[in-house]
Amino acid sequence: MPAARRTAQQRPILWFARGAQALAWLLVGVSLGLSLWIVVPAPTRWLLPLGVGAPEVSPWLAGLSAIAAVAVWLTQRWAKTAAIALGLCAIALLLSLLPLMQVTGTSNAIAAEMRAVLGSDYLAQIPPSLQKKLRPQPFRLWDVFGSIDPVPEPLAIQRGLVFAAPAGVPLRLNVYRPSAASTYPTLVVIYGGAWQGGSPDSHETFSRYMAAQGYTVVAIDYRHAPQYPFPAQIEDVRAALTYLKSHGAELGADPSRLAIMGRSAGAQLAAIAAYQQPSILPIRAVINYYGPVDLTAGYDDPPVPDPIDTRAVLRAFLGGTPDQKPSLYRQASPINYVQPGLPPTLLVYAGRDHLVQAKYGHQLYRQLQVTGNQAVWLKLPWSEHAFDILFSGVGNQIALYYTERFLAWALYASPM
Numbered sequence: 001m002p003a004a005r006r007t008a009q010q011r012p013i014l015w016f017a018r019g020a021q022a023l024a025w026l027l028v029g030v031s032l033g034l035s036l037w038i039v040v041p042a043p044t045r046w047l048l049p050l051g052v053g054a055p056e057v058s059p060w061l062a063g064l065s066a067i068a069a070v071a072v073w074l075t076q077r078w079a080k081t082a083a084i085a086l087g088l089c090a091i092a093l094l095l096s097l098l099p100l101m102q103v104t105g106t107s108n109a110i111a112a113e114m115r116a117v118l119g120s121d122y123l124a125q126i127p128p129s130l131q132k133k134l135r136p137q138p139f140r141l142w143d144v145f146g147s148i149d150p151v152p153e154p155l156a157i158q159r160g161l162v163f164a165a166p167a168g169v170p171l172r173l174n175v176y177r178p179s180a181a182s183t184y185p186t187l188v189v190i191y192g193g194a195w196q197g198g199s200p201d202s203h204e205t206f207s208r209y210m211a212a213q214g215y216t217v218v219a220i221d222y223r224h225a226p227q228y229p230f231p232a233q234i235e236d237v238r239a240a241l242t243y244l245k246s247h248g249a250e251l252g253a254d255p256s257r258l259a260i261m262g263r264s265a266g267a268q269l270a271a272i273a274a275y276q277q278p279s280i281l282p283i284r285a286v287i288n289y290y291g292p293v294d295l296t297a298g299y300d301d302p303p304v305p306d307p308i309d310t311r312a313v314l315r316a317f318l319g320g321t322p323d324q325k326p327s328l329y330r331q332a333s334p335i336n337y338v339q340p341g342l343p344p345t346l347l348v349y350a351g352r353d354h355l356v357q358a359k360y361g362h363q364l365y366r367q368l369q370v371t372g373n374q375a376v377w378l379k380l381p382w383s384e385h386a387f388d389i390l391f392s393g394v395g396n397q398i399a400l401y402y403t404e405r406f407l408a409w410a411l412y413a414s415p416m
Contacts, residue, residue, distance in 0.1 A: 024075045027068035028088050035061050035095035038382065041354045043305040048384075051307075051354070055382045056393025059144045061096035065089050099382035099394050107138040110378050110402055117376050118344075118409055125413030126405070133213045134408065138401040139394065148392050148400070150212035154179040156252070157208075159201075163243035164236065166223065171236055173243075174200040174219040176211035177252040184216040185257040185411035186248070188240070192264030192289075192386070194308060195225045195233060195317045203263065205391045206400075213404065215411075216253045218244065222269065226316040230332050233265075237273045241280040257411045259285040259343075264356060264386065265317075267291020271334035271364075275342050285410030286345040287403060290353055290385055293360040294336075296322045296329045303354040310355070338367045344374035346406045348399050351381035378402055 034054055038061075042051030054061065069089035076082050114122065123131070133150070158175040165171065177184055187210055191202035200219035207217040222236035248255045260283050262270030267288040273279075274286040292298055295314055299322050302310040314329075315321060322329045330336050347365050349358040358379055368375035380387065383395035390396060 021075045021079075024068065024071035025085065027064065027071050028085050028092075031061060031065040031068045031096075032088050032092040035065065035092040038095050038098055041305055041352065042307050042384075045307050048307045051352075052384045052386050053390060053393075055099045055352075055384065056387055056390040056395055057144065058096045058099045058382075058394060059141060062093055062100070065093040065096055068092070102381055103139050103394065103398065106379075106381060107398055107401075110376075110398070111138075113376055113378070114402060114405065117374050118406070122409045122413065123405065126408045127412055130214060130408050130412060134404050135397075135401045139397045143392050143397060144394065146392065148209070148397070150209045153212040153214075155208060155211050157211075158251070161251075163220070163247075164239040166232070166236065166239065167228070169223055169228075171221040171223070171239070172200060173221060173240060174204075174207070175216065175251050175253075176204075176207045176219070177216040178211060178214060181252070183249060183252055183254040184214055186216045186218060186244070186253040186255065186259070187287075187407065188244070188258065188260045188270075189217060189219045190222070190237060190260070190262035190266030190270050191219070192262070192266045193224075194313045195230070195265045196313070197224060198266075203388070206388070209391075209400075210404070210407075213408075215407075216251065218251065218253060226319075229319040230317055230328060233269055234272050234276075237269050238280055241273065245281055255281050258283055259287065259407055259410055261287035261289070262291055263289040263388070264291060268293075268295075268332070268334060271345075272332075272337060274345075275334060275337035275339070277339075283343050285343050285407065287348070287407065288345060288361070288364075289348045289388065289399075290350055290356050290358075290361065291334070292356050293334055293364040295333045296326075298356070298360060299329070301357075303357050305354060308355055335364050335367055338364070338371055338373070340371050340373065342368065342371075342373045344376075344406075344410055346376045346378065346403060348378045348403065349380075350383035350385055350387050350395070351379055352383060353385045355385040376402075376406060 037050040037054035042048040072085040156177050156179045160172045162170045163173050191198040200221050211217050220240040222233045260270045260274050268291045274283045299314050318325050318328045347361050349361040365375050365377045380395045387395040
């Protein structure tokens, strides 16, 4: 066969081989690049989703690393660069396994904490009918690749109900509850968003999940900074509680069995609403997901890196710096409301949080303990702020497992 003809026939094979090698290198680069965000904090707001998401989808990244290694082996195992490529795959795989290697120890520590604070028999106090609806395990690998589905339960959902209109701003709430006409133990949920954004529609998967377990979930709105600086937000939360006090029955809510939960900025508002006296409603539990605790300390010692510019956020919220508005910073700091006789509190914080550092949450935890209050500390060492936005993620599976048990104990088992 003439050499020219033989070369022409071989050309597509060479193109295919080079394409396969390029694809293998692309897989190596993508798997390593994404896995690095498990340990590298996001320096900017635009990169923050990578820092939040990578640890929570780490099983996916482990699979991608393994696929990349197989691709390298099949396409270039005789090449001089194969060892480098396989080494990079090994690094990516190790990084992606870091969260999974911490799951068991973290869960065991939280379980021990729950028993120590709530009582060794706290689970036995939860009605069997509700226990059947709780997640059977803190973490299930296959749920990361699928979804977390609650026990099937027809739901009644009402959206956009106006509960107040301060300064002419209509504030709305959403209600999620079982479809059977009745009143149910109630969870008030306050969204985050640096006090500048968000809506009651946020984290609706969670609201629907809890409603399917037999709760009425009321997701409330509040006015946003900087147009409406603090204390407008806490006034709006109190207005929502006042509305529930008057209209609870028609919403399917039982105000005598009420817990309040917030995320980030919403957790700061939830804590103040629960700890501030006098209380509009008898709040039986507080669930604080990565909420600011001491705003003066947060301003003086921001995270590094600081992807959302914490000081700018606080200035917008409070209308100035701690030197300019010292009383407002004290008034907006939940730690200043700690006193004996507060409702039990579940504190859920991310160990790698670069928006609200976990050390501040732990200070609130210690202060609650010192004053004789029940407080449970739940820290996810691999997670970043807002980790639970990935509902089936590694961190949220564990947080959800203990949150639902804490809530069931607080609203069904604990004394008034």
